Amino acid sequence: MIPKPHVDWFALAPVDSLLVAAGVALLCAVLVPRSWRKGVAAGVCGLGYAAAFGFGVALYVKSADGHGVVADAFNRDRLTALATMIVAGTGLLVTGVAYRERAREDHAAEYYALLAASGAGMAFFVGANNLMTLFLALEWFSISLYILCAIDRDRLGGLEAALKYLVIGGFGSAVLLFGSALVYGATGKLDFPGIAAAGAQDNALLVFGLAMLIAGLAFKASAAPFHMWTPDVYEGAPTPVTAFMAAATKTAALVVTLRVLVTAFPANAHLWTVAIAVIAVCSLVVGNLAALVQRGVKRMLAYSSISQAGFMLIGVSANSPLGGRALLYYLIPYTAMSVGAFAVVAARERELGVPVTFENMAGFGWERPLLGISMWAFLLGFAGFPLTGGFVGKFYVFAAAYEHGWTWLVIVGVLATLVSLYYYLGLVRAMFMRRTEDLQLAPIGGSPPRETLLQTAVVTCLVVTVGSFFAVQPLIDLCKHAVNSLPWGV
Amino acid sequence: MTTLLICLPLAAALIVWVLPLNPVSAGALALLAALAEVGIWIQLLVRYDFAQGGLQFSDQHTWFSDLNVSYHVGVYGFSVWLIGLTVVVMAATITYGFWAGRERIRAYMGLMLFLMGAIVGVFAAQDLLLFYAFFEAMLIPLYVLVGVWGGPGRMGATLKFVLYTMAGSLLMLASIVVYGLSEHTFDLVQIGQSSSQWIFLGFVAAFAIKAPLFPLHGWLPDAYRESSPEVAAVLSGVVSKAAAYGFLRIAVTKFPGPAHDFRAPILALAAIGLIYGSLLAFRAPDLRGVIAYSSLAQMGLIIMGVFAVNDLSLDGSVLQMVNHGLVSATLFLLAGMVERRALTGELGRLGGMARGRPALATMLLTTGVIALAVPLSSAFAGEFLILAGVFQRGWGWAVAGAVAIVLAAMYVLRVVSAVLHREVGSAVSDSALDLRPAELGVTVPMIACLLALSIWPAAITQHSFRGDHGAADVAGQFK
Numbered sequence: 001m002i003p004k005p006h007v008d009w010f011a012l013a014p015v016d017s018l019l020v021a022a023g024v025a026l027l028c029a030v031l032v033p034r035s036w037r038k039g040v041a042a043g044v045c046g047l048g049y050a051a052a053f054g055f056g057v058a059l060y061v062k063s064a065d066g067h068g069v070v071a072d073a074f075n076r077d078r079l080t081a082l083a084t085m086i087v088a089g090t091g092l093l094v095t096g097v098a099y100r101e102r103a104r105e106d107h108a109a110e111y112y113a114l115l116a117a118s119g120a121g122m123a124f125f126v127g128a129n130n131l132m133t134l135f136l137a138l139e140w141f142s143i144s145l146y147i148l149c150a151i152d153r154d155r156l157g158g159l160e161a162a163l164k165y166l167v168i169g170g171f172g173s174a175v176l177l178f179g180s181a182l183v184y185g186a187t188g189k190l191d192f193p194g195i196a197a198a199g200a201q202d203n204a205l206l207v208f209g210l211a212m213l214i215a216g217l218a219f220k221a222s223a224a225p226f227h228m229w230t231p232d233v234y235e236g237a238p239t240p241v242t243a244f245m246a247a248a249t250k251t252a253a254l255v256v257t258l259r260v261l262v263t264a265f266p267a268n269a270h271l272w273t274v275a276i277a278v279i280a281v282c283s284l285v286v287g288n289l290a291a292l293v294q295r296g297v298k299r300m301l302a303y304s305s306i307s308q309a310g311f312m313l314i315g316v317s318a319n320s321p322l323g324g325r326a327l328l329y330y331l332i333p334y335t336a337m338s339v340g341a342f343a344v345v346a347a348r349e350r351e352l353g354v355p356v357t358f359e360n361m362a363g364f365g366w367e368r369p370l371l372g373i374s375m376w377a378f379l380l381g382f383a384g385f386p387l388t389g390g391f392v393g394k395f396y397v398f399a400a401a402y403e404h405g406w407t408w409l410v411i412v413g414v415l416a417t418l419v420s421l422y423y424y425l426g427l428v429r430a431m432f433m434r435r436t437e438d439l440q441l442a443p444i445g446g447s448p449p450r451e452t453l454l455q456t457a458v459v460t461c462l463v464v465t466v467g468s469f470f471a472v473q474p475l476i477d478l479c480k481h482a483v484n485s486l487p488w489g490v
Numbered sequence: 491m492t493t494l495l496i497c498l499p500l501a502a503a504l505i506v507w508v509l510p511l512n513p514v515s516a517g518a519l520a521l522l523a524a525l526a527e528v529g530i531w532i533q534l535l536v537r538y539d540f541a542q543g544g545l546q547f548s549d550q551h552t553w554f555s556d557l558n559v560s561y562h563v564g565v566y567g568f569s570v571w572l573i574g575l576t577v578v579v580m581a582a583t584i585t586y587g588f589w590a591g592r593e594r595i596r597a598y599m600g601l602m603l604f605l606m607g608a609i610v611g612v613f614a615a616q617d618l619l620l621f622y623a624f625f626e627a628m629l630i631p632l633y634v635l636v637g638v639w640g641g642p643g644r645m646g647a648t649l650k651f652v653l654y655t656m657a658g659s660l661l662m663l664a665s666i667v668v669y670g671l672s673e674h675t676f677d678l679v680q681i682g683q684s685s686s687q688w689i690f691l692g693f694v695a696a697f698a699i700k701a702p703l704f705p706l707h708g709w710l711p712d713a714y715r716e717s718s719p720e721v722a723a724v725l726s727g728v729v730s731k732a733a734a735y736g737f738l739r740i741a742v743t744k745f746p747g748p749a750h751d752f753r754a755p756i757l758a759l760a761a762i763g764l765i766y767g768s769l770l771a772f773r774a775p776d777l778r779g780v781i782a783y784s785s786l787a788q789m790g791l792i793i794m795g796v797f798a799v800n801d802l803s804l805d806g807s808v809l810q811m812v813n814h815g816l817v818s819a820t821l822f823l824l825a826g827m828v829e830r831r832a833l834t835g836e837l838g839r840l841g842g843m844a845r846g847r848p849a850l851a852t853m854l855l856t857t858g859v860i861a862l863a864v865p866l867s868s869a870f871a872g873e874f875l876i877l878a879g880v881f882q883r884g885w886g887w888a889v890a891g892a893v894a895i896v897l898a899a900m901y902v903l904r905v906v907s908a909v910l911h912r913e914v915g916s917a918v919s920d921s922a923l924d925l926r927p928a929e930l931g932v933t934v935p936m937i938a939c940l941l942a943l944s945i946w947p948a949a950i951t952q953h954s955f956r957g958d959h960g961a962a963d964v965a966g967q968f969k
Contacts, residue, residue, distance in 0.1 A: 325556070366594070385630060386623035392554075395619065398667045399557060410667055414660040421656050425633065425649075433637040433645065472554040480556070 005071035011059065011127075012074070014052035014084045018091075018120035021048020022113045029109035038108035042099050045112035049092040052123060056085035060478075066485035068129050072191055075129045075259075077485035082328060082478060083126035083255040090248040090335050091119040096457035097343040098240035100350065111151055115244065118144035122252040126259075130191035131180040134256065138176065138220065141252070142169050145245060149237040161236025168229040169219065176216025182209030183264075192264035193487070199267055210265055214275055217260070220253035223279050223309045224286035231290075234302035239349055242298060243342030246305045247335035254309070254331065258316050258324055262486045269319050276317035277409060283310030284416035291423045297345050297356045300423055301338075304382055307420060308334055311397050314409055318400035324483035326396035329475055333389025333468045337378040340461030343454055344375040350451075358430045365431035370455060374462045376428055381465045383424040384417050389468030491537075492547045492563045495530055495573065496611045499523060499580075503603035506596055513595045517588035520599035524581040527606065531577045538570050543956030544968065545679060548616065558675040562616040566968055568808045568954040569613045572735055575815040576613065578939060579727045580606040582932045583720035586823055589928040590830070592639055592718070601631040605724065612732045618666045618676040618740075625696070625736075626659055628729060636717040647709075647716035654709040658699035665692025669744075679969065683744050690748035693741050694756070700733035701789045703756075704763030714782035719826025722778065726785040727819030731811045734789065737796045738807070743964050749797065756797050757883065761890040763790035768897035772904060777825040777835035780905050781818060784861070787894060788814045794887060795876035803879020804960030805951040810872030812950060813943065817861045817869065820936045824854050827929050828909060831922035837905070842914035847924040851910050853933050860940050862902040863895055868943035875951065 009016070025041040025048075032040045059081040066077025074080075095115065121141025128134040146169065150162030184190055186206035187198035215226060222230040234242045261272050287307030294300040312334070315327035348356045348364060348371075365372030381388030394417065401409040468475055502523035506516050538546055548564030565573065584602050592598045608631070611624035629652065637648040669689045670676040684690070699706045714722045742749045767787030774780045792814065795807030827850070828843065829835045844851035863869040873895060881888035914920075925933070943949065955963040 322556075380630065386626045387630070391623065391626075395663070395667065396557075398664070399671055402667050402671050407664075407668060410664050414664045418653070418657055418660050421652060422649075425652060428633075429637060429645065429648070432634060433648070472559075473552060476554050476556060 006069075008069035008076060010055075010062075011069045011076035013055040014059070014088060014123045015120050017051035017055060018048045018088075018116045018123060021045055021051075022116035022120060025109050025113035025116060029113075032109070038099075041109040041112040042095055045116045046092055046095040048116045049088050049095060049119060052119065053085055053088035053092060056081050056088055060085065060482075063485075064481075068191075073129055073133045074124070075127045075485075078482040079255065079259065079485045080127035082482040083251060084123045086251050086331055086335055087119060087122045087126065087248045090244065090251070090339055091115065093339045093343075093457040093460060094240050094244045094247075096453040097243060097339065097346055098238075099453045100451050101238060101240055101346065107151055111148070114144045114148050114151070117141075118148065118244070119248065122248055125252045126255050128256065130194075131183065132190055134260070135173070135177055135180060138216075139173060141249070142173065142220075145241070145249070148241045148244075149233060151241075152238055155236075157236035158238065159236075161233045164229050164236075165233045172216050172219030172226065175212050175219070179209045179212025179216055182206070182212065185209070192260060195264040196266055196487075207268065207271065210268055210272060211275065213260065214257070214272065214279070217253055217257045218279055221250055221257065221309050221313070222306055223313055224282040224306055225279075227283065227286065227306045230306055231299050231302040234305070235296060235298045235355075239298070239342055239346035242302075243339045243346070246301070246338040246342060250305065250309060250312075250338075251331050251335055254312050254316065254327060257313075258327055259486060261316065262319065262324070262488065266487070273317050273319045273404070276313050277406065280310045280313035280317055280409070281412055283307060283313065284412060288416050288419040292419065294423070295357050295359070297358065297361060297427065298342075300358075300427070301341055301345070304420065304423070305338060307416060308382065310416065311394060311413060314397045314401050314413060317409070318404040318406075320400060320404060321480070321483050321488050322396075322403055323400035324486065325476060325479045326393070326400040328479035328482055329389075329396055329468075329472075330393035332475060333381055333393055333465050336461040336464035336468075337381045337388075337390065340374055340458050340465065341378040341382075343458050343461070344371045344378070347371055347451060347454055347458075358427060361427065361430045362434040363431070365428075371458060372431055374458045375431065377462055377465055379424040379428055383421050387469055388465050390465070392469055392472050491530070491534055492565055492614045493549050495527065495534065496563065496607050496614060498527055498530065499603040499607035499610070503600040503607065506603065507600040511596060513591075516596045516599055520584050520603055521581075521588055523603060524577070524584045524606065527577045528581050531574050534565065535570055535574065538565065538567070540567055540953040543567055543963070545616065550616075553617075553620070557670070558677065559619045559670075560617050560677060561620060562677055562679070563611070563614040563620070564616050565614055567956070568738070569735070571808060571812050571950050571954065572613045572731055573610055575731065575812045576606065576609045576728050578936065579724060579815060579819045580609070582819065582823065582936055583723050585928070586720045586826070586932045587718070589932070590718075590720075590826075594638075598635070598639060601635050605631040605635070609728055609732060613735060616678045618670050618678055618681070621678065621740075622659070622663060622666055625662075625732065628732065629655055629659075632721070632725065632729065635721045636713060639718045639721070641716040643712065644716045647712035651709045651713040654699050654706070658696035658706075661692040662696035665689045678739070679967075681744065683746055683967065685745070685747040687748045687751065690741065690745040690752070693736065693745070694752070697733040697736040697741060698759075700736075701730050701793060702733075702786065703793055704759050704766055704786070704790065707763070707767075707786050710786060711779060711782050714785070714822075715776070715778045719822050719829065722782075723819035723822035726782065726822060727815040730785065730789055731815055734792050734796060734807070734811050737793060738804070738964075739968075742796055742799055743967050746965070749799070753797055753883070757794055757880070757887055760790040760793040760797070761887060763787065764794070764894040765890060765897065768894045768901060771901040772897060775836060775838065777828060777837060777840070777905065777909065778822070780837075780901055781821045781825060784898065784901060785814070785818050787898070788818070791873065791876055791891060791894065794880050794891065798876075798880045798883045798887075799961055799964060800879050800882055801958070801960045801962075802875050802882070804964065805954060805958075806872050806875025806877075806879055808954045809868065809943070809947055809950045810876060813860075813869045813872050813940070816936050816940050816943075817857060820853075820857045820933055820940075821861065823932060823936075824850075824857065827925060832915070832917040834917045836917070837908040838915070839917035840909050840915040841912040841918065842910070843918055843922075844910035845914070846920075847922075849925040849930060853925065853930075853937065854910060855906055856937055857940070858902045858906045860944065862899045866944060868940055868947050871944075871947035871951070
């Protein structure tokens with residue numbers, strides 16, 4: 001008989017609640033009458049995310065001493081809990097943003113089921129404690145996202161995006177899997193602490209494996225030079241899905257990158273810190289320069305998310321508790337700003353019925369002041385202006401780089417920020433500074449749709465973006481305890 | 491009290507933005523808030539103990555403790571005067587904007603109030619990161635104020651302005667990170683002096699662009715020409731002083747070694763800016779151009795005063811900061827009033843406006859006379875002190891300054907005669923009215939402040955530094 005491990009159901013509660021939500025939402029597709037279907041499925045998905053968030057909070061409170069559960073396959077610690085909270089919060093907001101997205105009723109239930117399922121995958125991913133669960137969870141949420149990208153089957157852009165994501169994402173997963181195999185070959189261990197304990201420092205096999213692991217995770221975090229899929233997929237996917245990918249996928253990938261590198265490869269830190277710094281610099285350069293020439297807002301935001309990944313990777317590359325805090329803190333306003341910005345784009349898209357460009361954002365700030373001002377705040381936050389958490393995040397990241405002794409990385413980050421101003425403020429300019437005479441818009445019919453849920457989500461994002469500037473201390477404490485569950489300096 | 495000075499305008503801005511007020515009540519509310527701010531400042535002035543000096547009315551709360559960053563505000567003698575300049579000029583510009591009837595007045599007034607809070611914050615912040623946050627926060631409303639309510643070339647002007655300013659600011663951010671982490675605190679009062687030239691240059695870059703210091707003034711003519719007159723008044727009158735304040739509070743005080751090493755090049759750039767700006771002002775074809783380039787020149791003079799670092803020059807530069815702030819703000823507002831009547835600022839098409847418009851003529855002439863530093867005027871006192879101080883660092887600098895004062899007389903008189911005298915210009919119609927009561931209500935208090943300072947410049951010069959020894963106070967980091 002196979003021995004059955006003890007299962008700590010509480011540790012898995014966020015994942016389970018999302019899985020249950022996914023299942024119930026799927027059942028809605030057959031059991032609930034068509035007219036109710038979307039509402040019920042969205043409600044179930046939202047409830048699932050809310051429950052996951054609540055369990056995340058409870059786990060954070062109750063997991064002061066982190067430990068492995070379910071035969072050490074999964075980490076029950078505050079890092080997992082905090083990342084779960086961020087992912088679940090993102091999912092909840094995205095559910096609100098998505099609610100009005102699908103005018104036709106096909107696949108409404110499946111849409112929310114997949115959204116919940118991918119969130120479950122991410123919640124499992126961030127807690128992974130060995131290479132097997134890592135890969136399993138990665139595929140779990142990736143496959144959900146592949147389908148979500150293509151769920152509007154009548155939109156060619158969506159299909160193209162999904163295919164591209166599938167092929168390149170599959171390639172990324174394969175690289176990650178191969179890397180895992182090499183690491184296993186070098187150390188004979190699958191679990192992260194075990195790999196660290198094996199202490200195979202100068203093993204070529206291990207170094208190759210590490211490189212491939214980093215590459216595979218960088219694919220998911222859409223960091224350059226593994227970013228090729230990002231602009232096309234972000235542009236083609238339904239906008240709420242894009243928001244989810246930009247915020248939640250990146251959170252999950254970056255948190256796991258931090259965990260894997262710090263837990264499993266402390267002996268190789270001299271290698272991976274440099275590698276991550278190089279990836280960060282590449283992302284900053286590629287993301288910012290490419291974003292300069294974009295005319296589509298979604299593409300611009302896609303490149304901007306690449307450059308934001310670069311900033312956050314600076315925190316990872318510092319290989320210090322301060323760097324970890326910087327990453328986790330940065331993620332909080334970053335996810336809010338991404339979800340918010342894409343939500344505003346979604347609102348404009350629904351109003352106009354065409355892809356949103358810089359040109360047709362003209363005058364938007366005055367037409368819909370709430371969304372306009374929120375977008376303004378999100379863009380200033382991306383650019384790292386004060387009064388938004390983006391500023392404090394950048395400051396922490398730079399502080400971590402300096403503390404690591406990499407002043408040059410601070411300079412690169414500063415220059416990248418300068419370049420980024422051009423396109424972030426360019427969009428602000430388009431929204432607010434065109435005279436009404438300059439506008440040649442033909443919005444399709446009547447006043448814009450009332451979207452209470454979307455607006456609530458945007459306001460929540462605004463509150464988080466601005467609030468995180470003022471409430472740095474509590475958030476940093478939150479991040480500090482989370483980061484301390486990693487084995488620093490072992 | 492300092493916190494109240496910062497928060498009152500910010501709170502008023504939020505109220506103006508959020509409440510669905512009609513244009514008149516929105517403007518009136520903003521005006522009320524600005525006047526209340528002036529009232530609070532008068533309280534501050536009365537209650538500040540100049541005999542004791544040092545940091546007063548301070549207020550400190552932890553912002554994030556792991557990097558020792560805190561919300562720490564307070565005022566010194568010289569910052570009392572700079573805050574006073576800010577509140578007076580902002581109140582005047584808000585009144586003018588209200589009277590001129592700007593479009594989208596709620597957004598406009600909210601931004602002006604927000605700007606006011608941010609500038610007061612810059613002068614009161616006693617934590618490097620907080621200082622940076624306020625310094626950047628100034629840019630947010632300015633960007634929109636120039637970009638939305640500006641002239642036809644506003645897009646280019648704002649872009650240039652923001653990219654120039656941010657290039658400097660971000661270098662300063664890098665410097666702040668390095669400086670604060672190496673000293674283990676970001677508190678401006680506690681942080682020790684540093685001898686790092688790179689950190690010093692990062693700060694200098696930010697302030698030199700914001701001031702601006704020659705040759706970093708590329709953004710200046712466009713921004714000053716394309717923004718509305720009251721915003722130009724704030725930009726040249728107050729925002730540039732934030733840079734001069736930064737030189738005084740951080741660059742010279744915290745980096746005595748590098749400031750000494752770089753004294754000659756910075757004095758040289760300031761002197762070049764002084765003379766070059768004066769020459770450009772003399773050649774500028776329009777009213778705003780003259781004021782804009784004279785602003786470049788005057789900032790050069792002020793920076794010379796700061797970097798000379800002795801008792802005379804420091805007193806002079808603080809006085810001159812306030813003077814020039816009031817003078818250039820008044821001139822920009824007067825330029826706006828002239829442009830409103832003639833629909834142009836081109837000197838070639840103006841002229842003869844004094845005839846039948848005694849109030850306008852009196853205001854422009856009085857301000858002009860103070861601007862050209864006629865003896866007994868406050869500007870004379872300020873410039874004389876700076877030149878006397880700079881003279882101690884080498885007679886050549888003082889000669890450059892003296893030449894520029896002659897040039898100042900030339901360009902001011904040129905403007906006065908081109909607008910007021912000569913034959914009636916093609917753009918000036920007979921029906922153009924004299925200054926209205928509201929316009930007088932804006933300009934008269936500012937000129938009254940200037941006249942008061944002319945009568946008693948010692949109000950500022952003897953009440954800026956502890957024991958009236960600027961150099962010793964700087965050397966002691968104002969502690």
